Amino acid sequence: MSKLAQLITARSKQIIVLWLLLLIATSLLSMREGANFTDSLSLPKSESQVASDLLKSEHSPDGLGSLQVVYASKDNSPLKPKDLKRIISAIKKLPFVDSISSPFAPGSQSMSADGKIAFSTINMRDLTLSTKGEKIQKIIDRANAKNHSKVQIEFMGANNQSGGDSGSHTSEIIAVLVSLLILLITFGSLTAALIPIIVAVSALLIASNLISLTSNLFSIATFAPVLSTLISLGVGIDYALFIVSRFRQSLRESHSVEESIMISLKTSGRAVIFAGLIVCLSILGLFLVGIDFLHGVAIATSISVLVTMCAAVTLLPALLMHVGVHINRFSIPKRTNKLKIAKKDDSKWQRWAGLIQRHPVKWATASSILLILFFIPATTMHLGTADAGNNPANSTSRKAYDLMSKGFGDGFAGPLILVASIPAGADTGVLSRLYEKLVQDADIAQVAP
Known part of the structure; x- marks a missing residue:
């Protein structure tokens, strides 16, 4: 990490320009090649997939x-x-x-x-x-x-419940604004809060372009970019937070800007690289699940995390090199720590860490009990398939769903379809008996033959 830190401090402008060129290049390539995401979410050997394959073989391909x-x-x-x-x-x-x-x-x-x-x-x-x-x-x-x-x-x-609605980036915008607010409260400085956001968003844009290009080579689900975007924002801001915090601490300890960047990369930078690689390896474990459409999700998310990690240990330090001692500009009154050496006893977090270190068994037991309590609701979790009833209230597909439920009863717009393969000469009376039993079921509102 020492050689990387030396390179960044010596070539900070060139590194920023390289990231800017990378953003422009990937954007142009993405616009030229376009994206080819897929809505095909197959679950091999599952009952729903077998039923879907039967319908396609007998009707429309x-x-x-x-x-x-x-x-x-x-x-x-x-x-x-x-x-x-x-x-x-x-x-x-x-x-x-x-x-x-x-x-x-x-x-x-x-x-x-x-x-x-x-x-x-x-x-x-x-x-x-x-x-x-x-x-x-x-x-x-x-x-x-x-x-x-x-x-x-x-x-x-019928098969794409969006009904032509186009997706929005509302969730990503909200995530960025909330992150900015949290960073502003944490750092007490607008400058210090904006730098992690700038790095995370820059990495996100590049990763999104790369994912669009990759969708032409691999099958990537339409929801994968949204998932990878939110994960990328989360880890990007998290990684930047580590490095910026360590950088500010080194400045308070009277180190120079160059020394502070060196210390930040040798400590927090190592942790960021290790964490990023572990996240990528964990996500790529989706290949072992055996569900094809999750492979594209793993690829898209890994690209986002990898780009974000690289930006955190190269672009971020390069920006810090230019911001330098002005990291605390535009501070919130009574919230920011000025650039001075803080006494160890003045740190609330250090006192908290000391308290835990003095009673490790008690705190480990208490935290374990708390985690178990948080886990209890998961034991009664009910899983289901999303339909148009989960779409935004102002979307045409959600309005259509609500109208169908109002006019024909709950569940009509999201029916459970039973499919049977009937061999030649088979007794079809079993289907009639099944129909009669379903009609008599009190939990079934309607059965259409």
Whole structure:
């Protein structure tokens, strides 16, 4: 680490420029090559995967080709055929739409009992992951253009519950703002708080670009970038916090800026590298789980952590080299520690550490009991599959889900589908008996044959 510290103190400007060039280069490459994330979340040998494979083998080879349009009366009166005719006709004329059902067709079960809520199922052809979002948006635009004020229309995908909604970066923005606030309280200085944020966000942008490029080589799930982003922000700010804290402490002990960077990298820098590599190895352990779509998650997250770790031990010290003794600028009154040697007895954290060291067994026992108490709720955890009911309240898919539940009952928008493979000459009476038993089950609201 001594040689790395010497290189950084001697070439700090060049290191900052290299990171800036890396950000520009990866951004340009990412824009040119694009991303190819996948929605395919297969679970080999699981019951749900076997059922899905059976459906695909007997019906459409592509499970992405359906979308539901939900209609609701705005004036609380029953829907009429003329209210939906223009919408259905307009959607049907789109070249990639294979068919669209009408709630008013004979034998249709897609109209609520009061006639105020209904839905149509759209089947699409020639659909791929790269064109799916664009085509769904065309359907939404066409339907909205032909709609009138009496009918509310919402959309929900049969296999992609987002229904064309685009993701936002709200969670990442909130995470950055909360982190900035915590760092500001911890350091008592805006400058000291901003530096870890700048390093973490820079590493995050580069990692995101690299993940987008990697998605063209490996199968990476659409949710992987969000997961890797939040992990990257967390470890990035954490790693930077270690090094900045050690840097400020060395300055308070009257070391020069160069010496402080040297000390920071030889102590906190080593810990950051060790922690980063351990995190990467742990995440890559997802390859051993045997679930294919988790491989891409492991790759994406490892890239984020690796880039963040490298930024913490190179870009961060280079920035500190230029900030130097001004690390405590823009301080919060009565919150910051000025650059002076602090007496050991003045440190609250040191007194706390001393208290624990004097009674290690008692504190270890108390903390173990506390951790066990925190673990107890996990023993009653109920796991389930997310559907459109988990989407943001203002999304069209969530509104469609709520309308379907209101009109047809809870669970209608997220049904459990039973699939049976019937060999030639097999007795189908067993399915009839199963149907009768399911109908009699008090916990089942409705069974559709």
